[in-house]
Amino acid sequence: MAAAPSLTGDQDQLHSMTLILGQTINKAFGYQISEPEWERLVSMVQTWLDKLPSNVNPFSRSQSVTPSAVGELPYFWFLQDFHASARQYALIALTILAAFAPLNQLSMLPSVCDDAELITADVSKGDLLEAYAIEICGIAFTTNIPSVLVNSFGPIAYSTKAASSPGLHWPAVVRPSASEIKNSRLDERSLEKAVRHIHQDGLVVIEDVVPHEDIDQLNTKMVEDARVLQNMGDKGPFNYNQGNLQQDAPPVAEFFYPSIFTNPIATQITSAVLGPRPKWTFCSANAAMPPLPGASPQRQPVHSDADFAHPSHPFALVVNVPLVTMTPENGSTELWLGTHQTDITFQEGAHGERASGRIKENHLRDREAIRPPVQPIVKKGSVVLRDLRLWHAGMPNPSDQVRIMLAMIHFAPWYRNTMRLEFGDNLKPVLEKLDQQGQLGLDIPVDWVSGEEALQGYLNRGFGNSYDFNQTP
The missing domain is CATH 2.60.120.620 (q2cbj1_9rhob like domain)
Structure with a gap:
């Protein structure tokens, strides 16, 4: 499994995910993202999530989201504003990776929350992008942090476009x-x-x-x-x-x-x-x-x-x-x-x-x-x-x-x-x-x-x- 950048403090969690998100954007929006590169980036996000200290995760949330049951936005409470930003950046990276996922590889993407098994073998790209967008909206509108609100609009719009338009499937x-x-x-x-x-x-x-x-x-x-x-x-x-x-x-x-x-x-x-x-x-x-x-x-x-x-x-x-x-x-x-x-x-x-x-x-x-x-x-x-x-x-x-x-x-x-x-x-x-x-x-x-x-x-x-x-x- 690919290693995410080393982490020492809470602020480093945000900095680390910022670097991962930057790599994801650069790779995905270049000419093409190869399957090994895609898998490496997914692994980096997963490693970041696995190593995340409990105090950086939401200390409370409600209304879990699954691909088959999306409704009201989930509610999140974080100890620090930058904790919300870090989680939002991770979701944005996952949104891009879902949009560029190779055929039959969506199941490699990690779940977005601890109390719902989000990813299944037969999940559709549209369902997955919708679920990520719901999570991004939930963080933005229930934490009410200006920077998080502003950063949510682009990924939400991108999820809608990616879910409704044909993907660029590169040669195997x-x-x-x-x-x-x-x-x-x-x-x-x-x-x-x-x-x-x-x-x-x-x-x-x-x-x-x-x-x-x-x-x-x-x-x-x-x-x-x-x-x-x-x-x-x-x-x-x-x-x-x-x-x-x-x-x-x-x-x-x-x-x-x-x-x-x-x-x-x-x-x-x-x-x-x-x-x-x-x-x-x-x-x-x-x-x-x-x-x-x-x-x-x-x-x-x-x-x-x-x-x-x-x-x-x-x-x-x-x-x-x-x-x-x-x-x-x-x-x-x-x-x-x-x-x-x-x-x-x-x-x-x-x-x-x-x-x-x-x-x-x-x-x-x-x-x-x-x-x-x-x-x-x-x-x-x-x-x-x-x-x-x-x-x-x-x-x-x-x-x-x-x-x-x-x-x-x-x-x-x-x-x-x-x-x-x-x-x-x-x-x-x-x-x-x-x-x-x-x-x-x-x-x-x-x-x-x-x-x-x-x-x-x-x-x-x-x-x-x-x-x-x-x-x-």
Whole structure:
């Protein structure tokens, strides 16, 4: 359990909770609060409550509050005014943490009073926020302390808004243990979490599974290539706008890192979802480019990569590997989690058009009211697994840093896609060795060419709709 700041006197109780509240506000209202950060903050509040001396708690109260029975405000009597402020700050922190609680984690939040079991496994977010607001009101209006009264209005209004508006549910993150990373294999619980969120959200992030030294070496080369492609202007391989380029990695052994292109943990997950030995038939990347002088940053329309009549169950997973930490400042992808179970009636623009797969505006507005899009921070060293059907959009990159994210597509072994990769022939023994050692786990249809031919042509390949992700009849 995380430790709250050390406490020595009654005033220190208030100071300690002020620091906890400040951390909670900073984390919650940044770009995102991760599940471990959320759990740490909840633990700090709980530790503060557990260590609170009895004289700082209300010496009397009445009208206990539970989520199922809210009525008149509870009455509180404190020995000191700052005791009321300290308790109110704790409730404000809990209100924010309840609003940003990960799915199915509300039961971790502590009870707000000693004589009522507030938190139960099936409590709703609305009930919980209402109960916290009632407690905040009770302290404010029955103690009648001006500073406490003033500080109550914002949290009460926020509770109402948070209870009635859709929450920003960030992508689920799996953080493998040291032994899982060493063995290049998730245990059953981690694998179950990854599979669950692919089915539930259409996406999951696996952190710290790609060595940074491999990423850095590949990134150096691909940034150079991205600048070459950007200088091609409207003749370059851009998708929707010139700020979002499609580029391939050099398809030769010198730049082939198994930790990136055939990551065993990524393959373990795609195999669990799609079936054994998925087919790897697409290998490319997208580069969110800093705007050229005089150009304004542009975003992509929200779209699905499955711009054709497709199965209603998972058939293809995109394995994304960012080569730098992705943030809103350098163009991290906008994600519409949970949209992977829609079909092409939600789209406009036929396959083959440059802007196919766009989601119709009325469906965007409907979905936004249920679960708004997010633009997450994804740490360098992560692998992102995304259902091909998920709605998403490339976002502007106003920074001066090229942001590259690799994209390998694994298709289900039964899915009749006819695409093939093209690699330099010096990669053939590398892949054969991986397969012989049981470290590949993929079927890879490849057209082998000489290394010289591979390097001469990889920046002039097709892009966008020149690839067909459909299957044969």
